[in-house]
Amino acid sequence: MLTARDIMSTEVFSVGQDTDLKELAAIFVERKVTAMPVVEEGGKLVGMISQTDLVEQDKPLHIPTVISLFDWVIYLESEKNFQDEVKKVTARKVGEICSREPVTCSPETPVSEIASLMVDNKVHLVPVVDDGALVGVVARLDLIRSMGN
Numbered sequence: 001m002l003t004a005r006d007i008m009s010t011e012v013f014s015v016g017q018d019t020d021l022k023e024l025a026a027i028f029v030e031r032k033v034t035a036m037p038v039v040e041e042g043g044k045l046v047g048m049i050s051q052t053d054l055v056e057q058d059k060p061l062h063i064p065t066v067i068s069l070f071d072w073v074i075y076l077e078s079e080k081n082f083q084d085e086v087k088k089v090t091a092r093k094v095g096e097i098c099s100r101e102p103v104t105c106s107p108e109t110p111v112s113e114i115a116s117l118m119v120d121n122k123v124h125l126v127p128v129v130d131d132g133a134l135v136g137v138v139a140r141l142d143l144i145r146s147m148g149n
Contacts, residue, residue, distance in 0.1 A: 004114060004128045005107040007146045008136035014039045015049060017095030024094055025054060035125040037134050038098045045127055045134045047098035054097075104129045105138065111146055114138050 014037045015024060028034070028051055035050040103121045105114055107130055114126055118140060128136040 002111040002146055003107065004105050004109045004111070004126075004136070004138050007111060007142045008107070008128045008138045009142060010136045012037060012134060012137050014134065015094050016040070017046065017093065017098070019094040021054065021092055021094065021097075024049065028054070035123075037102070037127045037137065038094055039134055043133045045102065045104065045129050045132065047095075047100045048102040048123075048125070048127065049094050049098040053099070056097075102127055106130060107135060111143060115143055118143070 013027070013031050013033055015027065017038055017040070019027075027036070035048055037045055038047040038049050040046050103117050103123050104127045105117060107128055109128075117126055118124065124140050126138045127134055128138060
């Protein structure tokens with residue numbers, strides 16, 4: 001049975017939390033990748049960043065609907081969602097917009113399980129982590145290549 005170790009790419013493009021978003025955009029274009037792991041010193045995985053995260057930063061800010069009653073302001077929508085949107089729109093570093101709980105697998109994870117992770121979580125890239133350290137990634141194309149073996 002094939003595992004992540006058998007099909008993963010070990011030459012991984014990654015960025016740090018302090019990477020500037022303009023620099024990130026250039027990396028996406030230059031490397032022709034759609035997502036990258038976010039790592040700390042020593043290779044510890046802390047999140048994932050995708051082109052979608054970057055594009056979402058350009059979407060218009062949705063101002064929540066409020067009702068003013070006497071001296072009170074009542075939000076008809078979640079104020080926290082609005083605060084989260086403001087943080088994303090004003091972000092300047094990868095660490096401010098990356099996903100903090102990425103879907104991961106271990107080197108021993110069977111390929112069939114990785115396929116399920118991708119489909120169930122709607123992700124195209126799964127970091128392979130061993131003892132907290134990033135050791136590779138499995139992309140959809142890696143899965144497709146493995147079907148020929």
